[in-house]
Amino acid sequence: MSVSSHDMDRARHPDLPDLGPYLTGGNPLLLVISGPSGVGKDTVVKRMQELGYPFHFVITATSRPPREGERDGVDYFFFSEDEFRDLIQRDELLEHALVYGEYKGIPKQQVRQALASGKDVVMRLDVQGAATVRGLVPDATLVFLITGSEEELVERLRGRKTEKSAELQRRVATMREEMKRIPEFDYVVVNRDGQLDRAVEAIVAIMRAEKCRTKQRVIHL
Numbered sequence: 001m002s003v004s005s006h007d008m009d010r011a012r013h014p015d016l017p018d019l020g021p022y023l024t025g026g027n028p029l030l031l032v033i034s035g036p037s038g039v040g041k042d043t044v045v046k047r048m049q050e051l052g053y054p055f056h057f058v059i060t061a062t063s064r065p066p067r068e069g070e071r072d073g074v075d076y077f078f079f080s081e082d083e084f085r086d087l088i089q090r091d092e093l094l095e096h097a098l099v100y101g102e103y104k105g106i107p108k109q110q111v112r113q114a115l116a117s118g119k120d121v122v123m124r125l126d127v128q129g130a131a132t133v134r135g136l137v138p139d140a141t142l143v144f145l146i147t148g149s150e151e152e153l154v155e156r157l158r159g160r161k162t163e164k165s166a167e168l169q170r171r172v173a174t175m176r177e178e179m180k181r182i183p184e185f186d187y188v189v190v191n192r193d194g195q196l197d198r199a200v201e202a203i204v205a206i207m208r209a210e211k212c213r214t215k216q217r218v219i220h221l
Contacts, residue, residue: 026210026211026216027216027217027218027219028114028115028118028119028120028121028219029120029121029141029207029210029211029217029219030111030115030120030121030123030133030137030139030140030141030217030219031055031120031121031122031123031140031141031143031203031206031207032123032124032125032129032130032133032134032140032141032142032143033045033122033123033124033125033143033145033203034124034125034126034127034129034130034142034143034144034145034185035127035144035145035146035178036127036146036153036171036174036175036178036179037100037126037157037171037174037175038153038156038157038171038175039145039146039147039153039156039191040145040147040156040191040196040199041124041125041145042075042124043191043196044124044145044191044196044199044200044203045057045122045124047196047197047200048122048200048203048204051200053204054119055119055120055121055122056110056111056114056117056119056120056121056122057122057123058106058110058111058114058121058122058123058124059073059074059075059076059077059107059110060076060077060104060105060106060123060124060125061076061077061078061079061084061087061093061103061104061105061106061107062076062077062078062079062084062102062103062104062105063078063079063080063081063083063084063102063103063104064078064102065078066078077107079103081103084096084103084105085103087105087107088105092107092108092109093105093106093107093108094106094107094108094111094133094136094221095125095129095132095133095136096129097126097128097129097132099126099128100167100170100171104126104129105129106123106125106129106133108221111123111221112221115219115221120207127144127178127181130142130184130185131181131184134184136221137219137220137221139217139218139219139220140217140219141186141187141206141207141210141217142184142185142186142187143185143186143187143188143189143203143206144181144182144185144187144188144189145188145189145190145191145199146179146182146188146189146190146191147190147191147192147193148190148192148193150172150175150176152192152193153172153175154168154172156193157171157172186206187206189202189203189206190202
């Protein structure tokens with residue numbers, strides 16, 4: 001009897017929720033994890049990967065240079081501005097946006113291939129990108145990630161030490177505007193400091209619930 005990679009991960013991580021028959025049933029989902037800058041989108045997705053969930057995690061393309069420790073093709077696909085503009089002209093991106101002076105977007109082909117194989121697809125996007133995907137793919141499932149408080153989010157941004165004071169103020173102002181768009185999303189998940197696994201469990205519970213819908217979502221790209 002073969003043992004799946006998810007079963008082995010559960011043996012290593014007994015706190016990993018058991019997805020049961022969910023793994024093989026229902027239509028593949030396109031799940032978008034979004035929210036303000038600094039809310040922990042990348043951290044949540046990385047934790048899901050560490051726990052061995054069998055989803056396809058979309059890699060975002062960006063025109064910004066790598067930060068310390070980031071790897072091309074693992075954390076992001078890094079392109080020059082000219083290369084990114086070429087992708088846009090060839091309509092090779094599911095969505096793209098100019099965010100804080102840098103381009104970000106999702107290459108179409110990796111999403112299509114994953115869905116065609118029956119895998120659920122998880123992507124991290126800023127709020128603007130999530131709105132674009134909702135317009136293109138109405139049956140996508142959108143999750144808005146928030147922190148326990150505004151103060152908590154501001155402290156996270158300060159802790160990154162990647163923004164100057166003026167940039168930090170601009171991000172906080174943007175965050176306040178983005179919070180007004182929560183009603184456009186399907187779910188809200190709180191990612192409190194020190195409770196990362198609870199946020200992950202909530203997201204997986206959402207995916208499990210979506211698989212139990214009497215009228216399941218059907219993704220067309």
